[in-house]
Amino acid sequence: MSMRIRKYSWQLAPRSLREIRQRVFIDEQKVPPDLEWDDTDEIADHFLAVLPDNTPVAVGRMFTTLDDTAHIGRMAVLPEHRGKGIGEAMLRHIMAEAAGHVQDLHLSAQEHAVPFYQRSGFHVFEGPYDDAGIPHFGMRCLAPVEMISALSRQSPGPAPMILGSDDSSWLVENDAQLPQLMDNLVSQARQRVWLYDRLLDHDLYDRQRLRDLFSGLARYHRNSEIRLLVHDDGPLVKRRHQLVELMRRLPSSITLRLVNGDYPPAEQPFVLVDRQGVLYRHRFDRPEGFAGFADSGRVRLLGETFQRMWDTARPSLELRELPL
Structure with a gap:
């Protein structure tokens, strides 16, 4: 009209x-x-x-x-x-x-x-x-x-960016889109967020809003879990990181482990949200990739990959010794 x-x-x-x-x-x-x-x-x-x-x-x-x-x-x-x-x-x-x-x-x-x-x-x-x-x-x-x-x-589906409902793929083409789509996915989590990357880059992960979203999931959803799996904890030891501080305050809900180099790791970073949401990037050093809000098949396969890496990973002793 x-x-x-x-x-x-x-x-x-x-x-x-x-x-x-x-x-x-x-x-x-x-x-x-x-x-x-x-x-x-x-x-x-x-x-x-x-x-x-x-x-x-x-x-x-x-x-x-x-x-x-x-x-x-x-x-x-x-x-x-x-x-x-x-x-x-x-x-x-x-x-x-x-x-x-x-x-x-x-x-x-x-x-x-x-x-x-x-x-x-x-x-x-x-x-x-x-x-x-x-x-x-x-x-x-x-x-x-x-x-x-x-x-x-375009004319997206009846519930764009709604976890479990939107089966379209949202392309990530630049640095600005990446945190927007990540936060939208994480904000809808009710059970789990599994995050795999080479390191917890400060520009992408050391943000107040992401910390608030993780904190809300950990505090308000019983039995929820946030797993952070990275290759290198060096940057986290050298410079304060909001997710690390949050992890140390909520250790029963948020856990970080380091990939075991003796086993072949996944070559692309990803974030899994509950059983439906995924944010997948093609390279560790680039933002390009896609987000899916109702992609249970891909989430299941990546979840199996994540679980294999998680089972052989080790905790970060250096982070554990840092003062609050």
């Missing part, structure tokens, strides 16, 4: 923006007015979709927190205009506004709307929880630049 989406501050937003929220959230969904109108409106960007004849039909808002996370919310389409793709167009427009500025998008979705947001690459990471008497789930998208690029040039 042809329409335009305009951005406003709260102070300059037209009356129709408030009226749509009033009709959808307060009148239709019975959200208490004192919960609908909050202080966040003052700091958020507000979006209004209008038809070619200037009829207002949908709204949404976005604000950014100090940790550079963009939060999308107050998405609403008038009842008489639903089912026409307006909500999806609004969401992707807001995502495009955020792309290039932030790499982490969050939103709170009503239970029935979860599949709608999955179609644009958001996955559930918390919930359910109650919000204004309605069940909600926390959802996030950790690769908005890649997602917007993909959605604009």
